[in-house]
Amino acid sequence: MHSATNMPRFDTEHVIPFVDSLVLSANKRADRLLQLLVEIQTQYSFVPDQAILRLAEQLAIPSSEIRGIIEFYSFLHLVEQGDFQIHFSDSVIDRMSGSKVLIQQLCDRLGVSPGEPRADGRVTVSTVSCIGMADQAPAALVNGYPLTKLDSKRIKAMAQLIESSTPVDEWPADFFLVSNNIRRRDLLLAAPFQEGSALSHLFKTGTDGILDKLSRSGLRGRGGAGFKTAAKWQMCRDIDADERYVICNADEGEPGSFKDRFLLETCADDVIEGITLCGLITGANKGIIYLRVEYRYLKQHLEERLARRRDKALLGEGILDQDGADFDIEIRLGAGAYICGEESALIESLEGKRGIPRNRPPYPVTSGYMGKPSVVNNVATFFVAAWVATKGGNWFASKGTAESIGTKLFSISGDCRYPGIYEFPFGLTISKVLDECGASETQAVQVTGPAGNLVLSDSLERKLCYEDLPAGGSFMIFNKSRDLLGIVKTFSDFFAHESCGFCTPCRVGTSLISDLVTRVHSGHATQQELDQIQIIAEVMNTSSRCGLGRTASRPIMQALQQAPELFTHRGETG
Amino acid sequence: MSFILDGKNIPFKEGDTIMDAALNADTYIPHLCHDPEFVPHGSCRVCLVSCNGRYVSACTQPAVDGSEVESNTEAVNSIRRELVAMLFAEGVHICPACEKSGSCKLQAVAYYVGLLTPRYEHFNPPGRLDASHPDMIIDFNRCILCELCVRASRDMDGKRVFSISGRGSEASLVINSESGKLGDSLFDVSDRAADICPVGALLPKHKGYEVPIGQRRYDITAIDGAAAREPVKKSGKSDD
Amino acid sequence: MTEKLKVATTSLAGCFGCHMSLLDIDTRIMDLVQLVEFDRSPLTDIKTVGKCDIGIIEGGAANTENIEVLQMFRDNCKILVSLGACALNGGVPAMRNQFDLNACLDESFVNGAGVVNPGVPDDPELPSLLDKVQPLHEVVKIDYYIPGCPPSAEVIYDFLTRILEGKPVDIPYAQIRYD
Ligand SMILES: Cc1cc2nc3c(=O)[nH]c(=O)nc-3n(C[C@H](O)[C@H](O)[C@H](O)COP(=O)(O)O)c2cc1C
Ligand code: SF4
Ligand code: SF4
Ligand code: SF4
Ligand code: FES
Numbered sequence: 001m002h003s004a005t006n007m008p009r010f011d012t013e014h015v016i017p018f019v020d021s022l023v024l025s026a027n028k029r030a031d032r033l034l035q036l037l038v039e040i041q042t043q044y045s046f047v048p049d050q051a052i053l054r055l056a057e058q059l060a061i062p063s064s065e066i067r068g069i070i071e072f073y074s075f076l077h078l079v080e081q082g083d084f085q086i087h088f089s090d091s092v093i094d095r096m097s098g099s100k101v102l103i104q105q106l107c108d109r110l111g112v113s114p115g116e117p118r119a120d121g122r123v124t125v126s127t128v129s130c131i132g133m134a135d136q137a138p139a140a141l142v143n144g145y146p147l148t149k150l151d152s153k154r155i156k157a158m159a160q161l162i163e164s165s166t167p168v169d170e171w172p173a174d175f176f177l178v179s180n181n182i183r184r185r186d187l188l189l190a191a192p193f194q195e196g197s198a199l200s201h202l203f204k205t206g207t208d209g210i211l212d213k214l215s216r217s218g219l220r221g222r223g224g225a226g227f228k229t230a231a232k233w234q235m236c237r238d239i240d241a242d243e244r245y246v247i248c249n250a251d252e253g254e255p256g257s258f259k260d261r262f263l264l265e266t267c268a269d270d271v272i273e274g275i276t277l278c279g280l281i282t283g284a285n286k287g288i289i290y291l292r293v294e295y296r297y298l299k300q301h302l303e304e305r306l307a308r309r310r311d312k313a314l315l316g317e318g319i320l321d322q323d324g325a326d327f328d329i330e331i332r333l334g335a336g337a338y339i340c341g342e343e344s345a346l347i348e349s350l351e352g353k354r355g356i357p358r359n360r361p362p363y364p365v366t367s368g369y370m371g372k373p374s375v376v377n378n379v380a381t382f383f384v385a386a387w388v389a390t391k392g393g394n395w396f397a398s399k400g401t402a403e404s405i406g407t408k409l410f411s412i413s414g415d416c417r418y419p420g421i422y423e424f425p426f427g428l429t430i431s432k433v434l435d436e437c438g439a440s441e442t443q444a445v446q447v448t449g450p451a452g453n454l455v456l457s458d459s460l461e462r463k464l465c466y467e468d469l470p471a472g473g474s475f476m477i478f479n480k481s482r483d484l485l486g487i488v489k490t491f492s493d494f495f496a497h498e499s500c501g502f503c504t505p506c507r508v509g510t511s512l513i514s515d516l517v518t519r520v521h522s523g524h525a526t527q528q529e530l531d532q533i534q535i536i537a538e539v540m541n542t543s544s545r546c547g548l549g550r551t552a553s554r555p556i557m558q559a560l561q562q563a564p565e566l567f568t569h570r571g572e573t574g
Numbered sequence: 575m576s577f578i579l580d581g582k583n584i585p586f587k588e589g590d591t592i593m594d595a596a597l598n599a600d601t602y603i604p605h606l607c608h609d610p611e612f613v614p615h616g617s618c619r620v621c622l623v624s625c626n627g628r629y630v631s632a633c634t635q636p637a638v639d640g641s642e643v644e645s646n647t648e649a650v651n652s653i654r655r656e657l658v659a660m661l662f663a664e665g666v667h668i669c670p671a672c673e674k675s676g677s678c679k680l681q682a683v684a685y686y687v688g689l690l691t692p693r694y695e696h697f698n699p700p701g702r703l704d705a706s707h708p709d710m711i712i713d714f715n716r717c718i719l720c721e722l723c724v725r726a727s728r729d730m731d732g733k734r735v736f737s738i739s740g741r742g743s744e745a746s747l748v749i750n751s752e753s754g755k756l757g758d759s760l761f762d763v764s765d766r767a768a769d770i771c772p773v774g775a776l777l778p779k780h781k782g783y784e785v786p787i788g789q790r791r792y793d794i795t796a797i798d799g800a801a802a803r804e805p806v807k808k809s810g811k812s813d814d
Numbered sequence: 815m816t817e818k819l820k821v822a823t824t825s826l827a828g829c830f831g832c833h834m835s836l837l838d839i840d841t842r843i844m845d846l847v848q849l850v851e852f853d854r855s856p857l858t859d860i861k862t863v864g865k866c867d868i869g870i871i872e873g874g875a876a877n878t879e880n881i882e883v884l885q886m887f888r889d890n891c892k893i894l895v896s897l898g899a900c901a902l903n904g905g906v907p908a909m910r911n912q913f914d915l916n917a918c919l920d921e922s923f924v925n926g927a928g929v930v931n932p933g934v935p936d937d938p939e940l941p942s943l944l945d946k947v948q949p950l951h952e953v954v955k956i957d958y959y960i961p962g963c964p965p966s967a968e969v970i971y972d973f974l975t976r977i978l979e980g981k982p983v984d985i986p987y988a989q990i991r992y993d
Pocket of ligand 4: 716718721747
């Protein structure tokens, strides 16, 4: 584990050689810029000016553009953050578990203001959108390592460890315990995956055989859009190109979602085998796992898995001793931006740039990473694909509904007794899910994160499936004691914080909505302002360039439509 | 191949966007971040049109044979009006005190869509000017982030003087020079980037009032080229 | 129309240019006077607003007094009209919004070129300045907006006659200008 005191304090003499060695290891490729910046940030807790100028010179990129990239990503900084960088997870679930008080306590103990490095430059306490630990909230990262189930006692201990300059690897191990919290197993989680089984099937039945299984399994992307996976792989395979890429989207930025983190930690082999399978089917030689920086602590574990698989001829040249079956995987880190989960923004980010979504068409399957055909799939999609290749499409189709075949992993958090990972067949009602996870007095559920759907207690018989309520990763439960408008406000703030800022409706609209919702929440909004929210929402839905802007007004609009009484009541008291 | 734009037949060739085809047919679709000389950008969104009932940006959407495109309708213009109002609220646009007034595309599109009513609470960003260059001045609060100067400097002048920094509402134009000032950059007044800005953000010095207010481009001809602005009559009722 | 409509006007943080433009409608003001009666207005020198049908305001809100007057207009006028660039967007006075208020005061009264007797005026009679100059619609509900700096006599006249005749207000393209 990284040690805090080993972190060289920023020192002019070391910067240039360090940057040079990084540049060299990246073969002077400008598209590696973001990776280099993440390394420099990790080393110095910021990106020093000398490093920027050196990178600019070595990679022939204007320094203003490098600064522009640093200013885009939440984890990159232009000022020194110090030996201890604490990032509190700031999702609605963390807040419900009391994170605000804990942040204040830590700040008070350390004598810092949130987001600002302490005067002695040793510690910074800040917040980030959601670190994927909603089942063990409140959570935070210290120098990239997750701290779970925080409470006042632990905050006090942390403050002492920081003040005594105790390196993070000497902190008590139980602070860093990340539980799997597997609560329900079905087809996919019932038994461990047989390493190499999917690949053997591939060599037995051929690519068409596997694509046929995937079609039968009805597998649709688990990252949100629900695109048919078999069709995507086939499109990529059938396009004439000299190079192709497979990209595993491990950006999991959806607040309340942690299924991808769980899979990477617990079922890494299944996922990697799925990626490899896709590479061999489409004819790509290279796979990339785009790992959100919040999950940086998993990088070493994944690297070890990759190395082991290379040793076993499950990865690299001549997979399973088949001639020409060459495919390898590299891990690249994100740098803190929800928008980089959007596939074209992710590709921009992989190319070392600000994560601005691209104009579409063309779609990544025709022109993706480096302009080459690229399959982008969610972690869970690759995971299911590996299983289906092994067990067959009919096996998977034994569960679920007509349009929503098989089972799905849910990240359940919030007001319930047993938060964690649940594998359910598609088509379950919300009330059944609530029963299973021990939720009571439920006021509302947010299905698929802030961009998904708000379901109030009068609609709990709705079903989780594409035919009714499309379900992504996150399932957040709010009981009757929760302030629904406060939750909506958290979501609106999230979108304003995460808009990439490229297009007018989303850049301006998310800020306007966040201000107006704040006013609604404090009881000061006028009818005119409520009308204005609806107009802005309409403009954002129709004219935004990507999915973020097109869905960012959903929380407030759904609250207005489904719970109008919340607003009239506010009006009277305000 | 052709499509119908507001009832008019617009021919197009393979690879054309809706905007390309419309411009070739001398038919106006509002746009701020588009210029046919540069790769399409798609950031301002005022080129929004409805294509077979789906809203798309005309400057980036490939034209489709036989499609029905609606542009100059109240449904579409009402969205554009809000988009323009958002740009006004976000920056600082005090037209009476702006040298670009009358030849500014933002203002002209606002006239075109009939924006009379200010809507949103102003963001009131702090003032940021760069007057370091002998021939040009930048008022960052008028910048609409169309990146035309970015593209012109990069793709035509080969200089990469401009770029965008930051994320979300913090996104802003930055200059590539050691000091971050235009005066220290490679920028030259003869660059293509020097006369590309659609608004009054990147302005030439010493020329502000060469053409008097009231006699400028969009004072005389509306941005769609068709409706000429009538000189303000001194007396008599205008027709209802 | 038996009873004349009552109209009040005022200038807040404006330059009276819009009022000058109103006067520019020349002899047609005589036609108007047939239809309206002016309440509080720089034209009548009445200082308080009575119950009115139409309130017309030029200028944005720059100080506490502006806010009071604006509230008073809103309370007393059935229809409130924002007239001119400053009322709509804050206009030239709002250029100070890009700076810190104290920095502006220092520049004007303390450090600026040619200042004699430096010192920020602090007479209690003076209304205090707002942190930012606000367009009217950010303070009260506004029913109609007439852009222009100043709006031409033509626009103002057309607008008023339309309102008086109970017709929908529709400013034609040729009359919209922000400068
Ligand atoms: C704003 C935004 C954020 C997204 N975030 C993620 C994400 O974190 N993880 C993910 O797998 N897909 C995300 N997506 C969806 C991806 O664009 C893409 O559809 C997906 O990775 C495709 O994989 P799939 O077919 O396996 O679902 C996001 C989309 C949008 C518009
Ligand atoms: S909708 Fe939002 S996130 Fe998407 S491109 Fe526009 S500004 Fe960026
Ligand atoms: S840039 Fe255009 S819209 Fe902005 S103040 Fe100048 S003239 Fe007005
Ligand atoms: S300065 Fe002008 S050309 Fe450049 S991005 Fe801003 S508005 Fe566009
Ligand atoms: S002109 Fe198409 S988005 Fe700007």
